[in-house]
Amino acid sequence: MADLFPDTLPEGAAQPEPRADAPLADRLRPRALGEIVGQEHLTGPEGAIGRMVAAGRLSSMILWGPPGTGKTSIARLLADAVGMRFVAISAVFSGVADLKKAFTEADKAAEAGQRTLLFVDEIHRFNRAQQDGFLPFVERGTVTLVGATTENPSFELNAALLSRAQVLILHRLDAAALGKLLDKAEALQGPLPLTGEARAALVASADGDGRFLLNQAETIYAARVDEPLDPVALGSFLQRRVAVYDKDREGHYNLISAWHKSLRGSDPQAALYYLARMLVAGEEPLFVLRRLVRAAVEDIGLADPQALQQCLAAKDAYDFLGSPEGELAIVQACLYCATAPKSNAAYKAQKAAWRSAKDTGSLMPPQSILNAPTKLMKDIGYGRNYAYDHDAEDGFSGADYWPEEMEPQSYYDPVERGFEREVRKRMEWWEKRRRELRGDA
Known part of the structure; x- marks a missing residue:
């Protein structure tokens, strides 16, 4: 959830009430860990966070999950739950000087008997050297580090830092969790002027992001709509959320992997779905075509030599037609590859021959x-x-x-x-x- 709290709260201090004119997402922020929706696998009695709170002692952790799933709220409420001083910094707006100041103040607080929870939002944006700067303070217990990231920690965070922190995975909010958020909004603001079908469409448009959902609901409230909106009217009133798809980030590689494996597994329906996900989200069609050619030679090979020709023809057709007409050629090649007989014999033969060439030298x-x-x-x-x-x-x-x-x-x-x-x-x-x-x- 969005937060408007001060950056530092002393040990045992209560969270201040949000202003009456604060955004809806802030006014509905959880006041206790039990109010966090969709992350019960972590915050429940048997979850990692629930167990730490019950024991009254936190270990450093990295909260990894999509936007709008409660990472910041969990960090703030953790400090409350175990009576720790809370300090928050953002890697987007902070530098080395801010870190040094935070660590110096944490040292002074420790001398006074106060423990500090240091929350670092977007921690993956700190470079490797800056991440290394956390290590001595985490090791000697000056701070308990809680980092938040939307990116895969395996790729973005130092191994040394990861070895000193648990990685806890937050789930994308499902329809039930998002529905609970809307229930809370309606309890505070009154019923949303939506038909049942439009309400379901609003939940689907959030793409698992609770903050986005509440911001959309606030927009609807502010419009003071006279008649309930149906799905068509809602679609014209609100812009649908753009799918999360950073071309150099994990979402990109996840969809490429899912698509390639669907092709290999001869599931044309799933392959078409992941292809649509990528192209709708703005993936470069030529990148998709390159991956399709690779699948044709790696997973089909001589079981159907025409697969490679179909993919190259699709590339030529796309070059000739452009978007959106040329995308149908990509679809055709995708379906051809997904339904073709499969063989990785050529791929295995290449690897084996390359090994022999290296082993035998210049015979x-x-x-x-x-x-x-x-x-x-x-x-x-x-x-x-x-x-x-x-x-x-x-x-x-x-x-x-x-x-x-x-x-x-x-x-x-x-x-x-x-x-x-x-x-x-x-x-x-x-x-x-x-x-x-x-x-x-």
Whole structure:
């Protein structure tokens, strides 16, 4: 929830009442941990926070979750619950001087017997050196650190800092939790002028963000609507929330991962859903097409060679048509890949062959298959006894093409699906002919 509290509250001080003209989200802020909605897995008696409060002692923690899920409120109420002095700073607006001041004041408070909970909002925005600055004060207990972040701590926070703090994950607020927030708003402000369907649409538009939901509700209250709005009227009255999708952040990688795995898992409906999520949120279509090409060669391969052609054709069609018409070509390629037979045999073969190349170094191929453009090279045996396959029966000589110091390897193992079934038959026939020509049959 949004907060309008002072940055520092002494130990045991009660949270001040918000002003009458404060935003609705602030007037509805929880007054106790039990009033936090949607995070009962943390704040309940069996949750990590509930257990710490019951014991009367907090450990440093990182609260990781989407916007509007209660991270700031939890931090403030934690300080109240265990009688700690509360200090809040934001990594967006604070620098080294602010941190030094906070630590100095915490040291003085400790001498007076006051423990300090230091809440750092957007902690991932501090650079690595600044994050390292927390370590000595956390280690010796000068402060109990509670950091809040919307980004994956594994990527954004120092390993040393993470090793000294628990990472607690806050859930995106579901429809039931968001409904409770609207119930509280209506208890304070009166019924929202919405039909039942419009109320459900308002909850859905929040995309799990409680603060956004209450801000939208406040906008509706302020408009003093005469007749209840239906979903269509609500949609024209309010702008729908833009999906959370930072192209260089975890939301980006989560959707790409979900999409790729849906393609691999032959679920065209889920693949189409995640494709829509990305494109609607503003993802660059050419990035999506590059990932689609990768899926075609990694997860389909020769089980359906046309998959790669479909993806490249979709890229050309998008280049030619642009948005939004060209996006249909991306959809077509997506559906083709999702419904194609799957094989990662080429992908596995590449990895195995690359390992062999690194392990074997610079072994010389057999002299019989080396070109001999000069007399000297012919004299020393280059090209001698080369078997020209087109002259052999069935167009197959069965020659050994491997370096003398290396046993023949098997990297590519076609699957019994799609076109690779035919490739497998060919390879089995060639192997049978090799054994016959060697006299092993």
